[in-house]
Amino acid sequence: MATESRETFLGHMVERHKTRLRRYFAARLHNVADIGDLAQEVFLRLIRVDRHERIRNPEAYLFTIASHVLAQHSLQARERERESVDIADPAADGYLAIESDQDHRIDLERRARRMQRLISELPPNPQACFVLHYREGWTLDEIATRLGVSRSMVKKHIARAVLHCREHMGKPE
Numbered sequence: 506m507a508t509e510s511r512e513t514f515l516g517h518m519v520e521r522h523k524t525r526l527r528r529y530f531a532a533r534l535h536n537v538a539d540i541g542d543l544a545q546e547v548f549l550r551l552i553r554v555d556r557h558e559r560i561r562n563p564e565a566y567l568f569t570i571a572s573h574v575l576a577q578h579s580l581q582a583r584e585r586e587r588e589s590v591d592i593a594d595p596a597a598d599g600y601l602a603i604e605s606d607q608d609h610r611i612d613l614e615r616r617a618r619r620m621q622r623l624i625s626e627l628p629p630n631p632q633a634c635f636v637l638h639y640r641e642g643w644t645l646d647e648i649a650t651r652l653g654v655s656r657s658m659v660k661k662h663i664a665r666a667v668l669h670c671r672e673h674m675g676k677p678e
Contacts, residue, residue, distance in 0.1 A: 514557045519548060522567055528642035529571055534578075543578055547571045568641075616674075623670045634659050635666035 509517070526547060530540045547570050551557075560566045624632055633652065637643040638659075645663075649656045 509558075511552070511557055514563075515548065515552055518551060518563060518567060522564060525642065525647075526567065526571060529568065530575065532639075532642045533575055539578065543571075543574050546574050550574070619674065620670060623673050624666070627666050627669060630654070631662040631666040631669075634662035638663055 523544065526544050527540050530543050531537060534540060534543075547567065550570050551567060554560070557563075624635060627635065630652065634648055637648045637651070638645070643651075645656050645659045648659045652659070654662075
């Protein structure tokens, strides 16, 4: 089997994954105006790969690049926020904001760890459906095709996972 050219490879990747990549970013960004730029950055980084034929799982590689682009974008956004503090603001020195921000961040991290534990308690199919739908942005039909089950079974698995998480998130650890 002949290896495809870099241009053909990139064309296939764009064609197959551009919609899912945009949904991936849409699920994680506050500003949807950035989605196009971030998707373009992902494909630009993919172009720079010297030996694309050595990539074992192009889809996983693409979404790994996407997660790195998203992380870099988030860091840059936080830096811009820090630089834009109004000097006339009495809380500009950060004393009041730091404590509440740290408390909020700690609470979010605690809740995220708790949610991850709850997801890991699920049986394999509900866990996979939940993660693919909410974290990766897949449609119900895409999940059904990938797992070889019906669309209604995917909905049942997701409902089971959501119910499990809702029931246990409010309980003390």
